[in-house]
């Protein structure tokens with residue numbers, strides 16, 4: 001007897017509200033429909049009512065996890081309109097914060113993923129590693145979330161003593177190499193819940209237009225840091241990570257190896273931090289008439305911003321397309337034919353961020 | 360096996376939950392409790408301009424004072440007010456901010472009253488500039504210290520004119 005079953009919007013697996021309505025036949029999922037929009041805040045409209053300084057504070061709150069990505073991408077768009085080139089040191093600092101943010105986001109995900117498959121000891125280990133990243137971010141920016149580092153024309157805060165953060169990076173690489181990666185890839189409990197689960201083939205990945213680690217785990221080698229290098233990625237030599245399998249395990253592995261690459265990027269950026277000013281402009285920004293589209297690689301994939309200016313005190317339009325917005329619908333393709341019990345880890349494997357989807 | 364080894368290793372190690380003494384130092388860039396120094400404030404409004412959640416506002420008692428208001432329930436501790444204040448009247452210190460309730464409810468409210476002063480030349484009430492700002496902008500010309508912005512402009516143009524036509528400047532001086 002087929003039956004339908006609503007999961008959410010108060011979600012057993014995630015802290016944010018979204019709903020998956022599944023049609024089941026016994027234990028097996030026939031089809032699923034995803035609904036989002038339970039925490040819509042109208043940030044795009046609000047952004048048209050705030051001046052160019054205030055709007056950065058607002059945009060930073062699009063997402064609680066990748067707050068820096070959004071503020072940074074918005075600033076890059078405004079800089080493109082105004083024709084401002086940020087100083088080399090500012091570009092390096094933005095890269096460091098962006099990669100630290102990716103580390104903290106991926107570690108958060110790995111912890112939540114471990115929790116979803118009932119692996120609490122792994123969750124604890126992952127989150128204790130994540131504290132290293134959070135402490136580093138706090139020491140640099142003053143805050144654990146919403147770092148407030150970006151301004152139009154550069155960054156607000158310096159990294160005066162880059163060498164200070166290297167020991168934390170070493171401890172992090174050690175923790176990843178000795179505990180997190182081996183446990184996810186060798187532990188029979190973890191493998192039983194992830195291998196072959198929630199497959200998304202390469203063709204389906206193209207069809208559903210997924211981005212970020214979800215696409216790279218299905219063999220699509222797309223990454224804005226490589227395809228259209230921005231900030232200091234070209235100078236630091238970025239290499240993307242892909243896996244052909246397209247299952248939950250592949251997504252775990254892609255994120256784990258990306259963390260290793262992020263640590264390398266951060267270390268190199270810290271060691272090669274160029275001297276120079278932090279901002280290209282002084283005082284409050286003035287943005288001339290114009291428009292710009294900017295893509296950056298957020299932890300969950302490509303973030304896209306369209307910003308238009310009519311030369312006034314506020315932006316004329318800010319269009320935000322977040323990576324989760326395109327990744328979440330692909331859950332429908334992943335769960336079809338899977339047991340109901342795997343629904344929560346399959347959803348979690350997309351790393352859905354409802355905050356930015358409902359921005 | 361990696362997990363088993365880790366768990367056994369953890370049994371032999373002390374707890375990883377941090378005691379207050381092991382907490383990382385409060386970073387120097389931490390943005391905590393907000394303080395405002397009325398003696399430095401010129402009521403220019405820059406802080407309110409950059410404050411996205413509108414935690415800062417002004418009220419006026421015309422001719423007497425301008426009040427600077429801050430409500431902690433709306434503050435997001437972005438630090439932009441402190442960074443953009445031209446006279447460094449605002450600071451976000453290392454102390455933890457006091458309790459924050461809902462954005463609409465009660466919580467810490469600060470009010471600083473910036474008293475207006477009569478201009479020593481024309482008598483118009485104006486916000487006095489901090490001494491340091493006066494010294495930097497106009498030098499320490501004693502007579503001009505208590506001038507309102509209009510009279511300062513007048514004095515500046517009079518100085519400029521007297522540099523070219525000394526007599527004309529004299530005349531203007533008597534006219535007023």
Ligand code: SF4
Nearest residue numbers: 400401403404406444
């Ligand atoms: S606190 Fe600073 S920015 Fe705000 S009104 Fe006073 S002088 Fe201007």
Ligand code: SF4
Nearest residue numbers: 410434435437438440
């Ligand atoms: S810290 Fe930010 S939110 Fe708080 S009063 Fe200052 S500008 Fe406004």
